[in-house]
Amino acid sequence: MAAIEVKYQEPEIDFTLIDRIIRDDYGGNKENLIMMMQAIQKQYRYLPYSALKYLSDYMGIPFTKIYEIATFYASFSIEPKGKHILSVCTGTACHLKGSGEMIKYIKEKTGLEPGKTTPDMKLTLECVNCVGACGLAPVVIINEKYNPEAELSLVSEFIEQVKAE
Amino acid sequence: MKTLKIILNGKETTAKPDQTILEVATENGVFIPTLCHSNALEPAAMCRLCMVELTEGKRSKFVTSCNYPLRQDAEVKTDTEAIRRGRKMIIELLMARCPDSDELKRLAGEYGANLSRFEPLNDDCVVCGLCARVCEKVGGKTLTLSGRGVHIKVDTAFGEASPYCIGCGACVQICPVNAIEIEDIEDERVITIHGKEAARIKLNHCETCNQYYGPVIDLTKVMERLGEKTIPPPNLNLCPACARQKLGKRIADRYYDVY
Numbered sequence: 001m002a003a004i005e006v007k008y009q010e011p012e013i014d015f016t017l018i019d020r021i022i023r024d025d026y027g028g029n030k031e032n033l034i035m036m037m038q039a040i041q042k043q044y045r046y047l048p049y050s051a052l053k054y055l056s057d058y059m060g061i062p063f064t065k066i067y068e069i070a071t072f073y074a075s076f077s078i079e080p081k082g083k084h085i086l087s088v089c090t091g092t093a094c095h096l097k098g099s100g101e102m103i104k105y106i107k108e109k110t111g112l113e114p115g116k117t118t119p120d121m122k123l124t125l126e127c128v129n130c131v132g133a134c135g136l137a138p139v140v141i142i143n144e145k146y147n148p149e150a151e152l153s154l155v156s157e158f159i160e161q162v163k164a165e
Numbered sequence: 166m167k168t169l170k171i172i173l174n175g176k177e178t179t180a181k182p183d184q185t186i187l188e189v190a191t192e193n194g195v196f197i198p199t200l201c202h203s204n205a206l207e208p209a210a211m212c213r214l215c216m217v218e219l220t221e222g223k224r225s226k227f228v229t230s231c232n233y234p235l236r237q238d239a240e241v242k243t244d245t246e247a248i249r250r251g252r253k254m255i256i257e258l259l260m261a262r263c264p265d266s267d268e269l270k271r272l273a274g275e276y277g278a279n280l281s282r283f284e285p286l287n288d289d290c291v292v293c294g295l296c297a298r299v300c301e302k303v304g305g306k307t308l309t310l311s312g313r314g315v316h317i318k319v320d321t322a323f324g325e326a327s328p329y330c331i332g333c334g335a336c337v338q339i340c341p342v343n344a345i346e347i348e349d350i351e352d353e354r355v356i357t358i359h360g361k362e363a364a365r366i367k368l369n370h371c372e373t374c375n376q377y378y379g380p381v382i383d384l385t386k387v388m389e390r391l392g393e394k395t396i397p398p399p400n401l402n403l404c405p406a407c408a409r410q411k412l413g414k415r416i417a418d419r420y421y422d423v424y
């Protein structure tokens with residue numbers, strides 16, 4: 001993961017909410033750290049710097065450790081994500097079934113490279129490596145919904161829809 | 166306790182259960198090259214250089230000796246043809262990252278590594294993780310390995326100059342390829358990793374000789390780690406040399422007092 005050069009404009013962080021996640025939902029237990037981070041990510045679609053800092057201070061876990069975890073797991077992101085997330089499986093089976101073409105098409109349409117977000121923060125393109133449904137390749141995941149045997153039209157419709165928003 | 170029978174390079178010796186192969190080898194004076202191992206830290210098996218051939222029962226396999234606990238009678242070979250070939254490959258790859266490292270150059274000579282085989286990457290760091298591990302143990306928990314796979318690298322949290330560093334220099338000292346720089350500039354100590362500033366710590370100022378020495382550390386954290394509550398009373402701000410001189414003078418004065 002590339003180090004972030006730009007400091008993103010952070011969303012307003014609701015620290016009482018984070019308190020609640022840490023204390024009430026997960027009992028302030030160190031073992032639940034990853035789940036806390038997941039809950040925070042769910043809220044903001046990524047892991048904001050100050051939320052992690054707060055988590056670190058609250059739990060007495062070194063900030064560096066939390067950063068390590070945040071960068072280790074592919075499902076965590078320390079960069080803001082768009083409102084919609086379009087994930088294309090680029091595993092072997094999906095690749096053979098043309099997911100590479102799909103990525104190229106998306107790039108043409110939106111200018112997005114894998115892992116990047118449009119400047120208006122509407123759409124993020126992600127590439128995932130095999131989601132375990134190779135028999136249904138190619139798989140495209142639109143906002144957490146899995147679409148087996150996805151066709152280009154599905155993707156283009158979705159992009160149009162996002163653009164029209 | 167049960168002792169294990171180990172045949173180490175053809176010679177019979179013993180080991181305690183759960184001793185690592187590297188420990189047994191060292192006890193018996195058998196040298197195994199390592200890059201990511203320190204006796205003071207938990208093994209992490211990052212560099213794979215310490216690979217040996219192990220036969221437990223009928224099966225023989227390659228294992229990293231620094232973190233492989235012996236649990237049954239076994240035969241260990243530390244320097245076979247296959248191992249030398251494996252190590253040579255590892256060194257060739259590592260040399261592409263750190264072509265200037267003396268330690269790697271020495272190893273390359275010993276194992277006859279072909280240095281033109283891989284495109285140089287000039288990364289300076291072999292990602293052994295020692296700095297991050299030692300920082301976690303003795304330092305301010307400043308360094309870590311971020312990312313994973315090919316993206317893994319030594320990093321501070323969010324790549325920022327870290328406020329947690331205590332300037333102990335343990336990372337600098339432990340790095341096998343000298344990839345971390347430490348420099349005292351005027352009243353500050355600067356730690357640089359990959360050409361990027363990782364931390365900047367204020368230095369103490371000696372009242373006698375006006376030199377700057379050792380970093381200013383918040384002792385509460387240190388005492389906490391030692392399990393002590395009270396912070397020792399502040400000393401005069403003296404550098405080690407002046408402190409020694411002063412002590413020497415005191416002793417000398419007392420000596421003459423008596424007579």
Ligand code: SF4
Nearest residue numbers: 290291293294296340
């Ligand atoms: S900077 Fe040095 S000690 Fe740290 S991981 Fe790289 S080679 Fe190892």
Ligand code: FES
Nearest residue numbers: 089091094131133
């Ligand atoms: S390769 Fe796409 S699901 Fe396996």
Ligand code: FES
Nearest residue numbers: 210212213215231
């Ligand atoms: S010393 Fe064992 S893997 Fe590095």
